[in-house]
Amino acid sequence: MRPLIDAEAAAAWTDAVRIDVRWTLGGDSKEAEYAAGHLPGAVWLDFDRDVCGPAGPVGGRHPLPDPEALQAVLRAAGIDDDSPVLVYDDGDGMSAARTWWTLRWAGLEDVRVLTGGLRAWTEAGLPVEAQVPASATPASRKFAQRPEGNVTVRPGGLPVLDADGAAAWAAEHDLVDVRSPERYRGEFEPVDPVAGHIPGAVNRFLAEDDLGDLDRVRERYASLAEPAFYCGSGVGAARSALALTAAGRPTPPVYIGSWSDWGSRGRDVAHGEAS
Template structure:
């Protein structure tokens, strides 16, 4: 199954549960935007609360959710085992990709991202609605572990033995600035491929970019951008790569060694 579909294809998914996961990093809840208009029948998930786990002293800013908590969220959204799921955000693909990744990790097989998000939907002339749906509770079973995940120790090993890729902006990788986390720099041994260079609508370009990195694992600031990169790699027709889901925010919370500069 292709991980991304366009608005015309999405409109034909009659049996899919639609999940609105619009989100702004460090910003307010997007409940008001959902209330103002969403894809017909779409269920609102709060990205920080419903898709990610609670933040602790270690683990990063967007840790994995507890399986039981995620299962309750997905059942409340009306998802059964085998139900197709369509995920969308504003169009930048960050929250939608991490939600796609989390659901795939949790064992859901039929999960796709709306390419271009809600902007592509309205741009194609499809309507929005303001009614809040009341789905019948589903029976989906969350079974974690279906995608490869790294922790800090295995990320360090990966950087030493294979290829660990930091997808943050080059200046953050080099440690020249850090707008979010308390320590600047990168995991020692990691290389940098900035995710901002990805065009998720061009699988050929994505394949050209990522095929030379067949053993790469990816990380970012808190596992959101890295999940978007995993989506990009998958959209290119390549195997979904490992993600260090705690990413830089987890790494520095554990007091691990830090590298700066180009290497």
């Protein structure tokens, strides 16, 4: 199943449940922007609240959600076990990719990311709407334009690494840190309290994984036989996993807790270039 879809094809994919997950790292909710204009029929999900679990002392800044909580959110959005799902964000693919990854991990099969997000949709001259689906109560999150779905969340649809698994992967395969080279080397750490990288990891900056140039993605990872990905909190890593999947490779494991989890556990830290 191809995980990316362009705007024209997405417009013709009328049976898909459309999910708006626009988000900014460390920023305010973009629900107001959703209300101002979104894909027709799209349902808003708050990325931090609905797609990820709550951050804790360990586990990372964007851990996996509780399966029952995620199931309630997806059912409220009108998703069934066999529903096709279209996910989009502003266009950088970050929150959309992590949502794609989470839904695939949860057992949904046909989930696709709108390449270029809302920006590509509007640049193609396709319509947006400002009608906000009414909810019965904040707790129920039942949206008026879609009946409640019957999806059952079945975790395990995609491979996940924890800290021990990431360490073992780095020792035996290719653990890829997709943060900037400066963060990887430990020269600069704007978010997490510990700087550096997981010992044995290699660096491939996610900004160079262009979802619109899959030949380039294939070239960047050609030398890595069995890559697994991590980043700061498991969002950028999911985007690189999406890029590699779209390029025709098997979806790689992701260390969802990523650096924010690794550092909180007091694990060994490496600095400088890969040895």
